[in-house]
Amino acid sequence: MKELPKLELHLHLEGAAPPEVIRELAAEKHVNLTGIFDETGAYRYKDFVDFLRVYEAACTVLQTPQDFYRLTRAVLAASAAEGVIYTEAFLSPDFCGGRDLVAWRDYLAAIEEAARDAEAADGIVLRGIVTCIRHFGPDKAKETALCAAETAGNFITGLGLAGDENMGAPKDFAYAFDMAREAELALTAHAGEWGGPQSVRDAWQDLGVSRIGHGVHAIQDPALMEALAKAGVVLEVCPGSNIALKVYEAWRDHPIDRLRRAGVPVTVSTDDPPFFHTTMSREYENLAHHFGWDLPEFAAISDTALDAAFCDAKTKTTLRAKLDATFGDLS
Template identity: 65%
Template sequence: MARHEDRDPLNEEDLAQIADLPKVELHLHHEGAAPPAFIRGLAKEKSVNLSGVFREDGSYAYRDFVHFLSVYEAATQVLQTPRDYARLTTALLEECAANGVIYCETFLSPDFCGGGDLGAWREYLHAIREAADAAERDLGVTLRGVVTCIRHFGPEKSRPAARCAAETAGDWIVGFGMGGDENRGELNQFLYAFDMAREAGLKLTTHAGEWRGPSEVRSAVEDLRVARIGHGVRAIEDLALVDLLAETGVVLEVCPGSNVTLGVYPNLAKHPIAELRDRGVKVTVSTDDPPFFHTNMRREYFNLANAFQWDADVLRELTRNAADAAFCDDDTREKILKRLET
């Protein structure tokens, strides 16, 4: 495979192929995918004051990563019932379909869906699944759920989240992971929750190596024993760790637009996704919280193509990486792979 700097500039045919590529997304936060207009509409219906959540142009307003988390959680105030989550599921899958996504895994937190109560979680999950089934039928997008605990809520709250995941594990809830503020606590404090999920047969991922350095990525691999890592990009600062990721096949759920918007890297040209790929790491592409970061999957593909002169074949490779790393059952994966070949 030629390195990105050796490629000729993209032509119109290349760009047209990229626009039409079917896509697979592995790193998408359910609430973080809510269009601002959708949240504002729910706030109006429910008479919820969301002052400070939006800019004058209607987009989400935040200063930095920590403030982003608080705005994110403030916006979720309007998501109060299973029906609200069903409506949100429809809205986010319509966006996925509009950008050529055929399979997506979404991060769902029982802390937001019923406050960690198992009975309430089942009600929310039922509503989300019904909406997802309808979207698969009508839009051709397959959705699966990855339950997440929230790191800055602390290790104790991770246990009810893991229990909700374990009790509903199956063909639709396929994984367990952790999001939130990476600078709070240590990964090994969450071993109980991850072990509970593992014993239930769930596959594992966690956010790491976005804000903290490579030692955090190493902890995700060695302590939590995850199959995938959300972000993981700061592994590039330790080439022995990069080699470990390549050798073990741990997959990175890379969100380039998110990383640039939040200031992890100053621009896409400085982003390490290309070097990680060149060094044999399995990288994939996702949007993270797309309306917050003014992105979508089609835009991510175009931006990578322009920044690194990646043609459609390289982006197909990244999409295949994502399909291979998806936490779904083998029958679902085979269906996805067949659709990628057409």
């Protein structure tokens, strides 16, 4: 599975931090992170809310642009080793200078430098989706959207919404998304992970997004699935994440295959891979084992991801050549 070329559209940069990188930074900066690692050195949390707490605690050691350079290189090296040729990472100005535009530019420059170095070394391409944190509230989301709009371009290509789905409603963030739309950024939002199918409908209709992060609870509403399929709204599905957080108890219960068979466009991603003990290769292995996916299915989801990717046509042409070299006429 590692040899198959993969495109990942749903990856949180900080959430993809290898635990050893966070521990190294904590030691260098004399930051006490007691309680966020288990006896094996992996991240430790009890549930989704506790996961957010541990996530944000780990981010406290990411204090400078150089820290984010190290983080980005480590994340991209790990992804490339799993066959990922293109990834879109959620980037949070909240953790990069506290949404201050001047500081954000410095952090972003370091992340872009790391992306260029990783592409030269490992052949992996990165694009950034600036991401509002839902539980930080709409006012801070406006500041985040301004950071996105002011740095939109070839590297920053989208705006997203992540965080606790139980906090507020998608329409509360409409102003931020309108700002991004005016800056010609592509749009995505987390929904339907913890909320029901109505949360997917609300994010899609109230924010005008072309993709939904997770979206798996759309499976409960046949009319919604039909509408998503007709409109071509893509679900960024992260099965391993959903199972680790007990959105579903086991792989056999996960709806990704049923969504795909219903015509809903789906892609596969890892979300926060070290937290959920997964990789893109492991996701593929589980899809093959539990649902019988083989080269035609993996070719199809790669096509969906390429079509939905928030990157320019030239980049897509290069990626298409890499996919065709493996999948050929199966795509």
